[in-house]
Amino acid sequence: MKKLLILSAAAAILLFSLSVSAVDKIYFSDNGNDRVMRCDLDGSGLEVLVPSVGEVGSMAIDPTGGKIYWTDRGDSTICRANLDGTGMEVLLSGLYGPMGLDLDVAGGKMYWTQYTVNVIRRANLDGTGMEDLVTTGLSHPAGIVLDPEANLMYWADGATQYSAKIQKASLDGANIQTIVEDPLIAPQEIGLDRDAGKLYITDIGTDTLYRANVDGTGLEELIPSEYGTMPSLALDIDSGWIYFSDYGGY
Numbered sequence: 001m002k003k004l005l006i007l008s009a010a011a012a013i014l015l016f017s018l019s020v021s022a023v024d025k026i027y028f029s030d031n032g033n034d035r036v037m038r039c040d041l042d043g044s045g046l047e048v049l050v051p052s053v054g055e056v057g058s059m060a061i062d063p064t065g066g067k068i069y070w071t072d073r074g075d076s077t078i079c080r081a082n083l084d085g086t087g088m089e090v091l092l093s094g095l096y097g098p099m100g101l102d103l104d105v106a107g108g109k110m111y112w113t114q115y116t117v118n119v120i121r122r123a124n125l126d127g128t129g130m131e132d133l134v135t136t137g138l139s140h141p142a143g144i145v146l147d148p149e150a151n152l153m154y155w156a157d158g159a160t161q162y163s164a165k166i167q168k169a170s171l172d173g174a175n176i177q178t179i180v181e182d183p184l185i186a187p188q189e190i191g192l193d194r195d196a197g198k199l200y201i202t203d204i205g206t207d208t209l210y211r212a213n214v215d216g217t218g219l220e221e222l223i224p225s226e227y228g229t230m231p232s233l234a235l236d237i238d239s240g241w242i243y244f245s246d247y248g249g250y
Contacts, residue, residue: 026234026243027068027083029056036070036085041236049085057099058112058143058189058232062125064105071098071112078112078127091127100144100155100189104171107148111171113141113155120144120155120173133173139163143189143202143232146171147214154179154199154214156187166190166201166216179216189232191242202230202244209233209244 027038027049036050036059054074061068061083069080069091076095081088092098097116103125104111111122111133118138123130134141140159147153151171158164164187166180180187185205192199192214200222201210207225212218223230223242233244 027059027061028245029053029059029070031055034074036068036081041241047085050081050088053079058101060101060103060110062103062105065125067125069101069103069110071095071101073097073099078110092123092130099142102144102146102153104146104148107171109171111144111146111153113138113144115140115142120153122171134169134176137176142187145190145192145199147192147194149194154190154192156190156201158184159186161185161205164203164205166199166212168214179214180210180212180219184210188230191233191235193235193237195237200233200235200242202233204229204231209242 024041025038029036034053035048036053037048039046054072057071057073059070066083067080068083071078077090078092078098079088079090095114097114098112099115100113102111108125109122110125113120119132120134120141121130121132138157141155141157144153144155152168153171154168156166164184165178167176167178169176184203186203187201188204189202190199197214199212199214207229208221209223209230211220211222228246230244230246235242
């Protein structure tokens with residue numbers, strides 16, 4: 001995966017290809033202006049979808065249900081709306097630092113991290129049935145990504161080089177393993193290329209995008225720190241693109 005695109009001033013980014021209508025879009029948050037937006041893959045066609053949100057931590061798409069989901073750190077909520085931004089609803093509130101988010105659409109579940117209280121949780125896609133999955137050994141968990149076919153979830157954790165790590169577990173939170181530690185300092189977001197068996201990791205401590213095998217071996221620096229702070233990323237596996245947001249640094 002060689003090609004890349006940077007979206008400036010976006011704190012959370014999610015790529016989703018609408019294969020049904022062949023209209024490809026990037027969905028992302030502009031936390032400086034408290035809004036959720038989307039545009040075409042070349043950056044054109046910029047639209048404001050939700051004009052008033054708190055501080056978005058992460059976003060995820062349910063293509064079957066036609067919904068976009070996001071965590072809101074500012075309002076301590078998880079919300080969703082239609083892909084055009086209409087019909088916004090608050091699914092969960094009072095979460096204290098919701099951050100990373102991913103969906104198991106086939107299983108009808110959403111999974112998220114809470115960096116303030118150091119927990120990983122899941123619930124039904126409508127917000128009901130919330131349960132704790134991982135409650136120990138965490139230090140400011142951030143991005144999370146699911147591999148439902150393998151019954152696995154991966155997450156980034158740690159705000160300093162002494163606690164920084166990438167971990168994985170079963171979808172029920174069992175069998176936790178640490179798979180990457182050094183040279184991470186503050187891993188933020190994590191992406192999965194299941195077919196290639198690769199994880200992509202942004203680290204806002206080293207300002208670097210890394211790639212590793214799904215077992216944590218073969219860690220390599222993919223995009224160096226000269227691109228600035230990269231808090232989030234999304235993968236377009238079919239087209240071979242990495243999309244990531246950038247706080248600046250050219």
